[in-house]
Amino acid sequence: MSTRPSPTTDALFRRALQHIEDWEQSWGAFDRHDALGVDPDRLDSVFDEYLERLEGNYPFHHPRYAGQMLKPPHPVACAAYAAAQRINPNNHALDGGPPTSHMETEVVADLAGMLGLPEASLGHLTGGGTVANLEALWVARELYPDQALAVAENAHYTHGRMSDVLDVEVVPVSADARGRMDLHSLEQTLEQGGIGTVVLTAGTTGLGAVDPIHDALPLCRAHDARVHVDAAYGGFFRLLTEDAAPKIEGFPAERFRAIEDADSVAIDPHKHGLQPYGCGCILFRDPAVGRFYQHDSPYTYFTSDDLHLGEISLECSRAGAAAGALWCTLKALPLAPDDGLGPILAACVRAARTWTDAVADTDALRVVAPPETDIVSYVPATPEASLSAVHEASQALFDAAMNDPDAPIFTSVYRLSADALTTLDPSLRADRDEAAVLRSVLMKPEHETYAADLVDRLATTAQSLDSAAT
């Protein structure tokens, strides 16, 4: 059996930067302008200060960080990014960075293929999920100028905000207690008429819940509504719907599979694609929507008649390094169910199951809702079955775990409505409108190894808080 050593960022960085330095030298030596010089003492002290200030971050790379959506970029991505960043190509126009522009076209086709979209789909990378979704909503508005957007209440807040920017009316659709769009509410909304586009979410930012895309699509089609899937967080999980992927109990494969029938999809390689920030992607099933982007620029597009990425993007300058890093990563760790990205995502989904089982095994913690992807929700067990008791105990455990001097554990706090919480746990008395619960995003495959131990430590901390209170 072949072994696969984890590459170190250090070795890859040195190789990448040496190569680029040699390439630069091959163009001939020249003198840098004096004005670019920096006083060595000042440089030393400013760098000291900078590096020290960076220590103010939470340890995002460590399994003990199980809080917000932050995934360490892969060493391959970091080194590939650094190499291209040194050259600083701009993927706005082909002559701003021919190699990374071609790489962008290739990775965008790979992403479309993974999502099951047709080969002819049109797409490009973006600065992130916000711009990707903005472009989808903008195209939707161009196609259905006087129609509203139906958006579930648990969709990312960016849809509301961008609808304001675009001056498009939003009709809210309710969600069930676990945060998935309610089909009955969707049907009622569609029947009232005036809906041009429905936004579905494949992996909510809150609890990683997946809207019933497979059941919503036929409803939308029956009412001639366009479908945009916001898969910024969850798009890569579609790999796990393939036969060769590891089977995982409770994984909503059917809903992820249905993404292939969407009209547009947003997906963030900087969430689950192992990329540094600045890498989102928008994909359109019908390449003819490219006509909405049409414009002519007197100063940019002069090298060829080939497609320029700037012609199909709302953003102008974009880091070619982002495309290069994603290209290199997906060559080293392919978009496959049983190699590269697939096993990494499967480990995250299994980590969430392990975490949930471990919570269920302790007396000190309780599961709020079983995870669909890799985000878990749980609360400390409280003597009193009320929302305010749950709220205070969750806040207290969040603080105590994070401030543990020996081995801090970082979780996050999520607010659930009284309706949702009492539906999930009918024994709770609703003495508040909403309550904090603990939420952990298990985006690192190492979480699979450490989940049970981390839950044990949280349970111990919860117990000590509980006995201190009584």
Ligand SMILES: *Cc1c(COP(=O)(O)O)cnc(C)c1O
């Ligand atoms: C993160 C996220 C966004 C916003 O994307 P950014 O990359 O942060 O701009 C939109 N939708 C969903 C579902 C997300 O998880």
